[in-house]
Amino acid sequence: MDQRSEVLLRQARLFQGHLLLVGLPADDLLGRLPNAYGWSWHAGDQAILDASFPERSQFGVNVPNWGFDAAVIFLPKSKDLTDYLISAVAARLDGAELFLVGEKQGGIKSAFKQMIHCGKPRKLDNARHCQLWQVTVTGAPPAVELASLIRVFNIPLTNGLLKVVSLPGVFSHGRLDHGTKLMLKHLDKLPSGHLLDFGCGAGVLGSAVKLLYPHNTVTMLDVDAFAAASSRLTIDANGLDAEVLVGDGIDTAPINLNAILSNPPFHIGVHTNYSATENLLRKSAQHIARGGELRLVANKFLKYQILIEKHFGMCEIKAINNSFCVYRAKRS
Incomplete structure (x- = not known):
């Protein structure tokens, strides 16, 4: 199990609703969160997820059309991509919860600041060399068109x-x-x-x-x-x-x-x-x-x-x- 997934499962009570997992690893997290769906842009990960959890993960560059009432973004390496993901997902979560999880080595200790325009972030967990942050989206930002970036x-x-x-x-x-x-x-x-x-x-x-x-x-x-x-x-x-x-x-x-x-x-x-x-x-x-x-x-x-x-x-x-x-x- 990916260590970021382990951190989420430490707070599993927060993730029992219709959840979107953004950039999720190819592990058993979807099996542990039965109401969750994934969004992946890595073809190798997507192939593994498709084999283990058919029709539970979408591949591509746009936010899935599935209905979800909360989302977790797995922090990518690129700051520009993080900005796009936060804005695109938060636009669908007015008044709802958006989470960001990542490794300390990967920059999560500063990346949470990219959520500030959505609300006031707070740190929920600090374990497995990772951090988990949460923000309640107050006034959803306008959807960002990928073409504009x-x-x-x-x-x-x-x-x-x-x-x-x-x-x-x-x-x-x-x-x-x-x-x-x-x-x-x-x-x-x-x-x-x-x-x-x-x-x-x-x-x-x-x-x-x-x-x-x-x-x-x-x-x-x-x-x-x-x-x-x-x-x-x-x-x-x-x-x-x-x-x-x-x-x-x-x-x-x-x-x-x-x-x-x-x-x-x-x-x-x-x-x-x-x-x-x-x-x-x-x-x-x-x-x-x-x-x-x-x-x-x-x-x-x-x-x-x-x-x-x-x-x-x-x-x-x-x-x-x-x-x-x-x-x-x-x-x-």
Whole structure:
């Protein structure tokens, strides 16, 4: 059981009504709170919840239409996403209770201040390295449209500008991160055919490839519904034709790809997690056609070259700076 869920269950008497669990972990909390429903945007968590509690959790970027008389938000990593979730949920809870639970290491000790516009927050519990806060929504704020929180920025490419559209919670929201910036300088000599942007975020790499090599088929894949929505907005903003998939890891990717491009994440929430990237490096050769290649950018301290060489053979360092490496490996 997730430690945040354990904190909620210490106060289980408060959560017996029609409850919405926002960003809930994939544990047994729905089983312990039979009148609760979930809202998730992580495809892996949603698959587990669907298997254990059919039709008890909704996947996506918008507040479910279910009727609920209280809600618990599991604090996400992104402050912008927290603002959106609090405003969107509080708009449905005038005079009712809104709770925020999170790990101290994840910033819950200050995040409760984001609830002040809803009422006066009070701390209910402090256990399992977590805190639980409650606010009675006094005068529900107007519903926040997700589209109003979009951030747009332009990236110059050799054949024009790429317009990037990002939503709260998406990696490097509203700006180009340094790793992807380095990768964009080294998209030359890509194989022709079907290319995958793995962990696509706002769709920067996939959209750039489609602009630079319009004859290629481009697919983008991310585990996060907000990222997938952002990628679709970026595609539309540039008038591109590309596919966006939501799935948990490389296992959900197409096969017979001619190239996989990635600036893979190595953090989930407040915890360092390399599993998605390690799984990518271990299995990507199964998804790449002979003669195809993997091109990956990563913090150079991560030392992915050894893993890449283990599963592909020779791995070239195509570019390097003070912080990042671009790796290139070809499937023989």
